[in-house]
Amino acid sequence: MDKRSTVVFLFLFLSACAGRGPAPVEDREVESRVREPAKQDSAGVQVFPLQNPAVKELIADASAAESTGDYSQAATLLERALRIQPRDPEILQNLAEVQLQVNDFEQALNFAIRSYDIGPRVGEICSRNWRTISVAREHLGDHNGSLQAGKKAAECMNTKPESL
Numbered sequence: 001m002d003k004r005s006t007v008v009f010l011f012l013f014l015s016a017c018a019g020r021g022p023a024p025v026e027d028r029e030v031e032s033r034v035r036e037p038a039k040q041d042s043a044g045v046q047v048f049p050l051q052n053p054a055v056k057e058l059i060a061d062a063s064a065a066e067s068t069g070d071y072s073q074a075a076t077l078l079e080r081a082l083r084i085q086p087r088d089p090e091i092l093q094n095l096a097e098v099q100l101q102v103n104d105f106e107q108a109l110n111f112a113i114r115s116y117d118i119g120p121r122v123g124e125i126c127s128r129n130w131r132t133i134s135v136a137r138e139h140l141g142d143h144n145g146s147l148q149a150g151k152k153a154a155e156c157m158n159t160k161p162e163s164l
Helices: 003-018 029-040 053-067 071-084 089-101 105-118 123-139 143-155
Strands: none
Touching (some): 029 089, 053 071, 053 089, 071 089, 089 105, 105 123
């Protein structure tokens, strides 16, 4: 290969690498890295907001849509629920997780931070907030921020001491 061919090859190779977006979220990443660990750690104090029955139904329908892979429908239903209850941290967190599923890491980060800002500082929602922030930051290339957020998730679990 002559010098010019090598330069062209390297240019094309680097262009192809630079054109790639963030690594795609694995199908079960939200479940395995956000929801399941938060449930496993949820032996402590739990705080969930009171919800309007219509909101509960919209959240259930969104969950069903998400489980079939219809993330657009899930987001639409959650946004409708958010219009009814705009300061509900659970709705915001569910929206953050849907955004992770569709690789919109900026939006996932924004929703999770908003959820944490108005939500409880203990329990499963808090843990899901920080785990989502960790995953989103990791995909956005902020590895230090991802590690810090992962540590914050553990602080959400307020359990009674074993001696009691």
